[in-house]
Structures are given as C-alpha cells and as structure tokens.
Amino acid sequence: MTRLGIGWLAVPACVFCLLVFALPLALLLLESLRDGQGWTLDGYRNFLGSAYSWQVTTRTLRLAVLTTLICIIIGYPAAFALARARGVWQALFVAALLLPLSLSVIVKAFGWTVLLRSNGVVNRLLMASGLTDAPMRLIFTETGLLIGIANIFLPFMVLPIFSVIRQIDPRLTDAAATLGAGPIHGFTRVVVPLTMPGVVAGVTLVFSMSIAAYVIPTLLMGDRYQTLSTTIATSFLYLQDPQRGSVAGVVLLVLSLLVVGASVVLARKVRATP
Amino acid sequence: MTRGIGLAVAWFALIGCIVFLLAPLVVTVGVSLSPSPVFQLPQGEISWRWYERLGRLDGLLDSVLLSLQIAAFATAVSLVLGTMAAIAVVRGTFPGRETLATFLVSPLMLPGLVIGIAMLQCFRALGLRDALPSLLIAHVIVVLPFVMRTLTAGLSLFDFSLLDAARTLGLSYPKAVIRVMVPVLAPSFITGGLFGFLASLDNYPISIFLTDVYHRTLPIQLLQYLGESPDPTVAAVSTLIIAMTALLLIVGDRLVGLNRMAGV
Numbered sequence: 001m002t003r004l005g006i007g008w009l010a011v012p013a014c015v016f017c018l019l020v021f022a023l024p025l026a027l028l029l030l031e032s033l034r035d036g037q038g039w040t041l042d043g044y045r046n047f048l049g050s051a052y053s054w055q056v057t058t059r060t061l062r063l064a065v066l067t068t069l070i071c072i073i074i075g076y077p078a079a080f081a082l083a084r085a086r087g088v089w090q091a092l093f094v095a096a097l098l099l100p101l102s103l104s105v106i107v108k109a110f111g112w113t114v115l116l117r118s119n120g121v122v123n124r125l126l127m128a129s130g131l132t133d134a135p136m137r138l139i140f141t142e143t144g145l146l147i148g149i150a151n152i153f154l155p156f157m158v159l160p161i162f163s164v165i166r167q168i169d170p171r172l173t174d175a176a177a178t179l180g181a182g183p184i185h186g187f188t189r190v191v192v193p194l195t196m197p198g199v200v201a202g203v204t205l206v207f208s209m210s211i212a213a214y215v216i217p218t219l220l221m222g223d224r225y226q227t228l229s230t231t232i233a234t235s236f237l238y239l240q241d242p243q244r245g246s247v248a249g250v251v252l253l254v255l256s257l258l259v260v261g262a263s264v265v266l267a268r269k270v271r272a273t274p
Numbered sequence: 275m276t277r278g279i280g281l282a283v284a285w286f287a288l289i290g291c292i293v294f295l296l297a298p299l300v301v302t303v304g305v306s307l308s309p310s311p312v313f314q315l316p317q318g319e320i321s322w323r324w325y326e327r328l329g330r331l332d333g334l335l336d337s338v339l340l341s342l343q344i345a346a347f348a349t350a351v352s353l354v355l356g357t358m359a360a361i362a363v364v365r366g367t368f369p370g371r372e373t374l375a376t377f378l379v380s381p382l383m384l385p386g387l388v389i390g391i392a393m394l395q396c397f398r399a400l401g402l403r404d405a406l407p408s409l410l411i412a413h414v415i416v417v418l419p420f421v422m423r424t425l426t427a428g429l430s431l432f433d434f435s436l437l438d439a440a441r442t443l444g445l446s447y448p449k450a451v452i453r454v455m456v457p458v459l460a461p462s463f464i465t466g467g468l469f470g471f472l473a474s475l476d477n478y479p480i481s482i483f484l485t486d487v488y489h490r491t492l493p494i495q496l497l498q499y500l501g502e503s504p505d506p507t508v509a510a511v512s513t514l515i516i517a518m519t520a521l522l523l524i525v526g527d528r529l530v531g532l533n534r535m536a537g538v
Contacts, residue, residue, distance in 0.1 A: 006361060006362055006365045006366045007362050007366040007367070007368040008362070009358040009359065009361050009362040009366075010358065010359040010362035010363065010366070010374060012355050012358060012359075013355040013356065013358060013359035013378055013418065013422075014359070014374065014377075014378070016355060016414065016418075017377065017378055017381075017415070017418070020393070020411055020412070020414070020415055021381055021389065021415050022377075023396060024389070024392035024393045024395065024396035024397075025388070025389070025392045027392065027395055027396050027399065028388070028391065028392040028395060028396075031395055074287055074290065074291055074294075075287075075291070076287075077280075077283050077284040077286075077287035077288070078284065078287040078288040078290075078291040080284040081281075081284035081285045081287065081288035082288055084281075084284070085288075090533075091532060091533070093288065093292060094532050094533060094536050095523070095527075095532055096292045096295060096296060097291075097292075097295065097536065098523055098532060098535065098536055099296075099299070099516075099519065099520055099523060100295040100296065100298075100299065102469065102472050102519050102522070102523060103299070103476075103515070103516060103519045104475070104476040104493065104496075104512075104515050104519070105476060105478070105493075106476070106478065106493050106496045106497055106500070106512075107298075107299075107302060107496075107512040107515050107516060108298045108299070109298075110298075110302060110496075110500060110508060110509070110512055111297070111298025111299060111301050111302040111512070112298050113500075114298075114301050114302065114305055114313045114509075115297060115298060115301050117313070119312075120313075121297075121301055121315065151294060151295065151297075151298065154291060154294070154295060155295065158291065159536050162536070163536070182276075183276045183277045183280070184276055187280070204383075205383075208383050208384075211385070212384075212385030212386060212387065212388075212479075214386070214387055214478070214479050215478050215479075215493075215497070218497075219497075219500065229385065229387050229479075232387045232388065232391060233387060233482070236391050236394070236483065237482070237483075242391075242395070245391060246391070246395075249385075249387070249388040249391055249392070250388075252385050252387075252388055253384065253385065253388045256383065256384050256385055256388075257384075259383075260380070260383050260384075264376075
C-alpha cells in the first residue's frame with residue numbers, strides 16, 4: 001500500500017461523522033432559523049431580547065467559570081503532590097482519581113443528593129465540629145450544585161496537569177536555584193510555565209464539560225433552575241418548542257466552539273514560549 | 275521553608291481531593307448496606323435488604339442488557355473506524371490531517387444535549403424513527419473520539435518499519451497488521467475502548483432524545499428511579515455499578531497499567 005493510499009483509510013470514519021454528527025448540527029442551525037412559515041431570525045430575536053434568556057446564559061457561564069476555578073485551585077497543587085508520590089502510593093492515588101472519573105455521573109450525583117440533604121453526612125459533620133448549630137440548606141442551592149459539579153470534573157483537571165509535571169526534569173529547579181533563583185522565583189518562573197500545557201488541557205476539558213452539564217443540575221437543583229442545557233431539554237421534551245430549543249442549542253454550541261478554539265490558540269502559544 | 279509550606283499545601287490538596295472524590299462513592303455503598311429506609315449510613319448493623327429488592331425494580335435488567343448491547347456494538351464499530359482513521363491521520367500525507375483529527379475527536383468536546391437534539395431532528399427528517407438503530411448509530415459518535423484520541427497517540431509512537439520487516443519476512447500486509455501492529459497497539463485499543471465503552475454506558479444527554487418506552491438505557495432508567503422511588507434500592511444499583519466500574523479498571527490495570535491509562 002502506498003502512502004498516498006493510506007489517506008483513504010479515514011474515509012469511512014469521515015463519512016460516518018459527517019452524516020451522523022456534522023449534518024445533524026448543520027440542520028439544527030437551519031432549524032433555529034425557521035418557523036412554521038419560513039426563514040426568520042425571530043428565534044434569535046426572542047432569545048437575545050429576553051432578560052430571562054440572558055440570565056440563563058450568564059448563569060451557565062458563571063457556573064462553568066466557578067467550577068473551573070475551584071478545580072484548578074484544588075487540582076493544581078494536588079497534581080504536584082501526585083507527581084511526587086512514589087510507588088504503591090502513587091498507584092493508589094491514581095486509582096482513586098480514575099475510579100470516580102470512570103464512574104457514572106448519575107451514581108455520583110445520587111451520592112451527592114444523599115450527602116447534601118439537611119440530615120445528610122455533610123451537615124452532621126458541620127454540626128458535630130461546631131461550625132454550625134442548625135443544618136445548612138445545601139441541596140437545591142448553588143453552593144451544593146458547585147460542590148457536585150466540581151466533584152465530577154476535578155479528575156479531568158488533575159490528570160492532564162499531573163501528566164505534564166511527571167515529565168518535568170527535577171534538575172531544572174535545581175539549575176534555577178544554582179543560578180540564584182529563590183524557591184518562589186524558581187517555581188513561578190521555571191516550573192509554572194512548564195506546566196501550562198497541562199493547565200490549558202485541564203481548563204478546556206473542565207470548562208467545556210461543565211458548560212454543558214445536564215444531569216447534575218437537574219438532580220441537585222431541580223427543573224426550576226434553568227441553564228442552557230436544561231433549557232434545551234425542556235424545550236424539546238416538555239414544551240414542544242423546537243425553535244427555542246434549537247436557538248439555545250446553537251448558543252451553547254457556539255460557546256463550546258469558542259472554548260475549544262481558544263484552547264487551540266492558547267495551546268499553541270504555550271508551546272511556543274518555553 | 276517556603277518549599278516546605280508549598281509541599282504541605284500540595285499534599286493537603288491531594289488528600290482533600292481524594293476524600294472529596296471518594297465521598298459520594300463511600301456514602302452510596304454505605305446507604306445501600308444500611309437497614310434504614312431513609313438514606314442513612316449503617317450504624318452497627320449491615321443489611322442486604324435493598325439488594326434483595328433489586329428484582330422488584332421494573333425494567334432494570336432490560337435496561338442493563340440494552341446498554342451493554344449498545345456499548346459493545348458502538349465500541350466494536352469505533353475500534354474499526356477509529357483505527358483506520360488514526361492510521362490515515364498519523365501516516366497520511368494529505369493536507370488537513372490535523373483538522374480531520376480534531377473533527378473526529380470533537381464530539382467529546384461539544385455539548386451532548388445539542389448533539390442529541392440535532393440527531394433527533396436529523397434522524398426524523400431522514401425517516402429513521404426506530405429507537406434501537408438510532409441509539410446504536412448515535413453511540414458510535416460517543417465512543418469514536420476516545421478511540422481516535424488514544425490511537426493517534428499510540429500510533430505516533432509506533433515504528434512502522436516493523437510492518438515492512440514483517441512483510442519482508444513473508445507476511446501479507448493485512449497479516450502483518452494483525453500479527454505485528456495490533457499486539458503493539460493493544461494498550462491503546464484497551465484504553466480507548468474501555469473509556470469509550472464506559473462513556474457509552476453512562477451516556478444520558480444523547481440517549482434521552484432517541485429512546486422510546488421499550489428501549490430505555492440504564493442511565494435513563496436510573497434517573498427515572500431517582501425521580502419516582504427514592505429508596506435505597508437505587509443505592510444498591512449504584513453500588514453494583516461502582517463495583518463493575520472498579521472491576522473494569524482492575525482488568526485495565528492488569529492489561530495496561532493504570533498510570534498509562536491516566537496519561538491519556
């Protein structure tokens with residue numbers, strides 16, 4: 001087989017993805033531009049003109065930003081400890097990250113509904129430690145939701161950063177120290193830039209997944225708390241309003257594409273500046 | 275001194291991370307073993323009563339079998355399509371290879387619900403209204419990105435001159451691929467296949483638009499149980515899912531090694 005011929009091997013997958021994935025998305029875009037009579041921008045006009053839709057969109061974005069922040073604040077230092085762990089310990093820690101990562105989202109969300117209820121474990125711990133006297137309302141609150149979402153996506157932040165740190169030569173920090181850099185300076189100027197590819201990968205994963213999260217908000221917040229995802233689902237499944245659902249879908253799709261696009265640019269930048 | 279503080283923070287974050295991540299799992303297992311009907315951790319006594327009630331859950335076994343069937347089909351098709359495409363991307367010289375690779379991995383990064391409604395509308399427009407074929411086709415899109423990603427990574431490290439060597443020794447091209455390339459790439463197949471399989475088993479956002487009353491996948495059935503009968507029987511089902519996931523990871527660890535799986 002010639003090298004020219006090898007390109008043809010991609011054809012089946014390509015045709016399949018075009019038909020089952022790209023074509024439906026293109027049709028969705030058309031659907032959002034149509035109503036019963038013909039072509040119209042009304043769907044977008046209604047969506048952009050409604051204060052409620054803006055509220056839903058900003059809420060979705062805020063949720064994704066906060067989740068990403070929580071994940072990086074906990075996940076970044078944790079990845080360093082994970083890279084320093086040795087032998088059996090490191091295997092155990094990696095297993096403890098991989099099991100929740102591979103586990104069904106619904107099972108984890110169910111666990112959180114049990115943990116967060118007013119007579120649940122979290123509240124008992126809080127009261128036993130004397131931090132609060134009365135049970136705190138956690139389930140059906142944004143705090144509870146953030147805890148749940150961060151829990152689902154945290155492994156996707158830790159693992160990419162970990163796999164980058166693993167490859168950093170520890171002698172680099174020693175070299176920085178020999179050249180007179182203090183520990184903080186050596187860390188921020190030498191180590192942090194080297195971990196950036198992992199950070200970009202982790203942030204992209206966590207952000208793009210949390211912006212689209214559906215199961216967790218429905219289970220931890222209920223139907224009244226609308227994000228872009230729940231708007232899409234309710235428009236199609238209950239309200240029979242495909243135009244509204246399609247418009248929300250296109251908005252969410254565009255936001256996700258922007259995230260992916262930004263990550264490609266960032267990843268290139270990070271690789272270019274060692 | 276500062277280094278010590280930094281390390282302490284890192285270890286504290288890691289331990290916190292692990293406790294945080296495992297908390298919902300531990301609680302689920304605990305609740306399923308407690309005799310109390312109100313979601314409590316067992317206090318002293320352990321009971322299997324919620325496991326004995328599993329058989330009474332309507333449609334549980336059907337949904338498990340359906341989900342396994344869909345996941346197995348989607349994984350098999352994805353392994354074939356994904357391997358071929360990955361070889362083309364890694365070895366080919368045609369323009370736009372990077373774009374092609376991104377395109378084939380992109381369903382993973384795009385919102386599942388949007389893909390779901392888009393498929394629903396498209397399948398309907400094309401006259402495909404049956405749940406099972408729709409689900410089978412749709413789940414290939416769920417699994418394919420996992421296979422593509424691990425295989426392009428695996429193939430870019432594969433030494434293709436091994437194939438030429440095998441052919442010089444008299445193997446035909448397909449035989450050389452099966453006898454030489456497949457064993458070397460086995461870890462990529464296993465990792466991509468395993469994570470893709472699990473993603474298909476757990477998929478809710480795409481399946482929800484394509485199911486009907488007779489074809490309810492496990493996640494859809496589970497969410498329905500949670501909605502209507504919130505008793506610890508659901509915890510028992512969840513515990514079995516945790517056990518199955520752990521088992522699959524142990525198998526993966528034996529075959530590939532967890533560190534390698536985590537690197538993906």
